[in-house]
Amino acid sequence: MLKIYNSLSRNKQTFTPIEANKVRMYVCGMTVYDFCHLGHARVMVVFDMVSRWFRSSGYDVTYVRNITDIDDKIIKRANENGETIDVLTQRFIDAMDEDFAKLGVESPAFQPRATQHIDGMIAMISALIEKGHAYQATNGDVFYSVRSFANYGKLSGKSLDDLRAGERVEVDTFKKDAMDFVLWKSVKPNEPNWDSPWGKGRPGWHIECSVMSAHHLGAHFDIHGGGQDLQFPHHENEIAQSEATHSCQMANTWMHNGFVRVDDEKMSKSLGNFFTIREVLKKYDAEVVRFFILRAHYRSPLNYSDVHLDDAKASLTRLYTALRGHKVSANTIGWNEPYAARFKAAMDDDFNTPEAVAVLFDLANEVNKTQSMAVASLLKSLGAVVGLLQRNADEFLQGIQPTSDLSKLPADDVLIQDKIVERLIAKDAKNFAEADHIRKELADAGIILEDTPQGTTWRRA
RNA sequence: GGCGCGAUAGCAAAGCGGUUAUGCCGCGGCCUGCAAAGCCGUUUAGACCAGUUCGACUCUGGUUCGCGCCUCCA
Numbered sequence: 461m462l463k464i465y466n467s468l469s470r471n472k473q474t475f476t477p478i479e480a481n482k483v484r485m486y487v488c489g490m491t492v493y494d495f496c497h498l499g500h501a502r503v504m505v506v507f508d509m510v511s512r513w514f515r516s517s518g519y520d521v522t523y524v525r526n527i528t529d530i531d532d533k534i535i536k537r538a539n540e541n542g543e544t545i546d547v548l549t550q551r552f553i554d555a556m557d558e559d560f561a562k563l564g565v566e567s568p569a570f571q572p573r574a575t576q577h578i579d580g581m582i583a584m585i586s587a588l589i590e591k592g593h594a595y596q597a598t599n600g601d602v603f604y605s606v607r608s609f610a611n612y613g614k615l616s617g618k619s620l621d622d623l624r625a626g627e628r629v630e631v632d633t634f635k636k637d638a639m640d641f642v643l644w645k646s647v648k649p650n651e652p653n654w655d656s657p658w659g660k661g662r663p664g665w666h667i668e669c670s671v672m673s674a675h676h677l678g679a680h681f682d683i684h685g686g687g688q689d690l691q692f693p694h695h696e697n698e699i700a701q702s703e704a705t706h707s708c709q710m711a712n713t714w715m716h717n718g719f720v721r722v723d724d725e726k727m728s729k730s731l732g733n734f735f736t737i738r739e740v741l742k743k744y745d746a747e748v749v750r751f752f753i754l755r756a757h758y759r760s761p762l763n764y765s766d767v768h769l770d771d772a773k774a775s776l777t778r779l780y781t782a783l784r785g786h787k788v789s790a791n792t793i794g795w796n797e798p799y800a801a802r803f804k805a806a807m808d809d810d811f812n813t814p815e816a817v818a819v820l821f822d823l824a825n826e827v828n829k830t831q832s833m834a835v836a837s838l839l840k841s842l843g844a845v846v847g848l849l850q851r852n853a854d855e856f857l858q859g860i861q862p863t864s865d866l867s868k869l870p871a872d873d874v875l876i877q878d879k880i881v882e883r884l885i886a887k888d889a890k891n892f893a894e895a896d897h898i899r900k901e902l903a904d905a906g907i908i909l910e911d912t913p914q915g916t917t918w919r920r921a
Numbered sequence: 922g923g924c925g926c927g928a929u930a931g932c933a934a935a936g937c938g939g940u941u942a943u944g945c946c947g948c949g950g951c952c953u954g955c956a957a958a959g960c961c962g963u964u965u966a967g968a969c970c971a972g973u974u975c976g977a978c979u980c981u982g983g984u985u986c987g988c989g990c991c992u993c994c995a
Contacts, residue, residue: 622922719989757935892954910958
């Protein structure tokens with residue numbers, strides 16, 4: 461019985477799909493004007509894990525993740541770069557795909573782009589105007605009238621009367637209420653625009669998610685997710701738009717993942733304290749980053765630092781070390797097996813990946829003690845459920861980015877093998893001084909040798 | 922000002938009203954020519970103050986501190 465913390469009700473609830481054995485899920489994706497940072501990585505890995513768990517649990521999952529390819533920042537950046545928004549957004553979409561693939565994030569069923577759904581947005585805005593939820597202001601912009609929607613604030617727990625609109629940003633004087641938000645912006649010089657009943661212009665941000673979720677999943681779907689910072693106003697506004705348009709509940713369950721932090725502060729563009737995924741991947745193996753994200757609960761804050769990544773790397777190394785020498789692949793899991801049952805119970809409890817990962821470590825210990833193929837296979841299979849441990853163990857242990865000086869590394873694996881043979885000859889001759897010298901030489905280059913009954917193996921530090 | 926979240930050992934991070942979380946690090950032992958890996962054992966917990974209870978890290982209230990949202994943000 462899967463339980464999920466629902467932001468809407470502020471407690472854990474048993475998950476009941478709208479349609480038996482099916483899950484329809486929408487997650488707010490990227491605005492593509494720059495490289496993705498670790499905060500984005502977390503959303504993607506978390507909801508990838510969520511969709512994988514649904515599938516492992518026998519659900520047919522339809523996962524939709526949008527791409528925002530038209531907004532103020534994109535236009536600004538394109539102008540700065542002297543390129544078209546199409547060129548700019550496509551470049552960062554490609555970069556995003558590359559980053560996510562490395563992190564083991566599977567492609568969603570649909571990745572709609574805002575600019576492909578302008579007609580749908582115009583239709584929804586028209587409907588909102590007709591129903592009295594939106595109005596065109598004297599400057600030509602169309603706004604949503606928050607006071608017209610009785611439940612405004614139900615997701616974020618905010619009351620319109622307590623919000624401090626205008627405290628930090630000047631309120632647009634064309635609005636009827638300070639909290640009204642824009643659905644359609646009338647055209648400005650040198651900006652991309654589309655024809656509409658309200659003149660040339662472009663859509664506001666929130667409307668795209670209401671339109672694209674309904675297009676792919678219907679007016680009423682199971683799960684809507686995103687980063688915690690989207691809960692208000694973005695998700696609140698989506699609800700206001702969708703529910704006013706369709707007169708039915710939008711999503712049953714709202715999920716929000718916690719922030720990635722740096723020195724206990726939210727990682728964000730405005731603070732400038734962000735690390736891009738590709739920056740981090742220069743230093744750390746992508747699976748280490750994925751593991752780092754999944755060993756924390758998705759709703760908890762996650763502090764980023766090299767110390768923590770080093771720790772994650774050492775931990776993941778233990779898991780792969782247990783798998784080394786076992787030629788096993790992911791297999792069907794018998795969920796009644798005690799370890800598997802514990803893993804499932806953890807995942808069913810609001811996706812408790814830290815607990816699920818603890819089971820993986822217990823299995824690793826079991827593998828190390830018994831050398832059982834069956835246990836190793838289970839470890840690999842449960843790892844697969846969360847998108848971990850699927851590489852060949854030696855490939856991971858020998859391929860991970862070294863923490864030592866790159867320039868000192870032996871040119872290639874062949875050279876390492878030569879050194880190993882050299883050392884074995886010295887060992888056979890009981891010339892331990894020479895053998896230790898060779899081992900030290902390799903150790904200084906970040907290569908650790910391990911003598912086993914089956915011979916000498918190596919891995920990178 | 923409104924609303925919300927959190928405080929667990931050196932670091933990271935879970936569950937749980939009474940029984941070893943887990944990982945990294947440290948320490949001792951086994952193994953090893955010596956190491957490494959592994960195995961066994963082990964030192965460090967539950968911000969503070971009350972209350973409920975036979976018993977609280979776990980429930981309740983308060984205090985302190987930290988963080989987030991109320992503007993764009995994953």
